[in-house]
Amino acid sequence: AKNRGRNRLRFFNQQMQLDVTERAVLTNRLRTALGNQELYLEYQPQFNEQQGMIGAEVLLRWHHPEHGHYAPADFIPVAEATGLIVPIGNWVLMQSCFTLADWSNDARYQHWQLAVNISARQLLDSHFVSGLADMLAQTEAPPQRLLLEITESQLLDDTELAHKQLYQLARMGIQIAMDDFGTGYSSLQSLKNLPLRQLKIDRSFVRDLLDDSSDEAIVRTILALGKSLELEVVAEGVETAAQFKALHQLGCRQFQGFYLGRPASLEQLYTLVNERS
Ligand code: C2E
Ligand code: CA
Ligand code: CA
Ligand code: CA
Numbered sequence: 001a002k003n004r005g006r007n008r009l010r011f012f013n014q015q016m017q018l019d020v021t022e023r024a025v026l027t028n029r030l031r032t033a034l035g036n037q038e039l040y041l042e043y044q045p046q047f048n049e050q051q052g053m054i055g056a057e058v059l060l061r062w063h064h065p066e067h068g069h070y071a072p073a074d075f076i077p078v079a080e081a082t083g084l085i086v087p088i089g090n091w092v093l094m095q096s097c098f099t100l101a102d103w104s105n106d107a108r109y110q111h112w113q114l115a116v117n118i119s120a121r122q123l124l125d126s127h128f129v130s131g132l133a134d135m136l137a138q139t140e141a142p143p144q145r146l147l148l149e150i151t152e153s154q155l156l157d158d159t160e161l162a163h164k165q166l167y168q169l170a171r172m173g174i175q176i177a178m179d180d181f182g183t184g185y186s187s188l189q190s191l192k193n194l195p196l197r198q199l200k201i202d203r204s205f206v207r208d209l210l211d212d213s214s215d216e217a218i219v220r221t222i223l224a225l226g227k228s229l230e231l232e233v234v235a236e237g238v239e240t241a242a243q244f245k246a247l248h249q250l251g252c253r254q255f256q257g258f259y260l261g262r263p264a265s266l267e268q269l270y271t272l273v274n275e276r277s
Pocket of ligand 4: 179180
């Protein structure tokens, strides 16, 4: 048994070695990904209760010529750890501003909002607010239609600076959403202290909503909080008609998930809505 344990340990170490090497390769590749135009964006549509489209969330994608697609869950933590998320995130924001500016010139899309994920490293960068102000000015994108998605855990690194930056953004008319709501730390504290427009119910609560009464209780509570604090509430990860119906019955008014629309290119998104209407 002892021997087997040792073999298993060696096997485990080899696996770890591989992961460390893989991570090093990924890190090197990520340094050139932006310059090599390997990064692109997808847009996941968001809907109201009548299943009309109200906007989209921007999701970063990476296609490497040899490896193929890397999952955001694999490369975004590396981008954050190396600081590469700052130039990459700026690129995401600039593209998003161009898209918002296009929408604002088209009666069909004028009312859509665009949600962009922001990492702590970006928010805590001293140039973040002025940089974004420049992008909005340069593209003439409407700040009121831009929604920045942050998570609670990100704010912990430097709460004071994060709050200061968020208030400056809010004063510029930019909307702030709390992503993955309910999974982080000190949720209620941040509700009180931050200039929030929206809460996004984490998809872990939506997943088991129909079979787990505590998930239902949590969703109910988040919706009640949203109502009394006058915050929009978006349910994420809606995968089935039954989940959509249950959420609707609980009072949810905004939805995102594979049931309603998968992340897609802008062209696909326009085709989707023009077919529906
Ligand atoms: P997130 O912000 O929670 O984004 C939603 C994730 O859920 C996306 O995964 C989306 O494809 C997935 N999703 C949407 N609907 C469903 C559904 O019905 N079922 C299931 N199972 N999944 C659904 P994705 O694109 O892999 O992104 C993962 C995470 O990577 C994001 O989670 C976000 O935290 C991060 N991320 C993505 N793009 C960016 C970016 O531009 N900047 C930063 N900082 N983070 C990003
Ligand atoms: Ca998000
Ligand atoms: Ca989320
Ligand atoms: Ca997330």
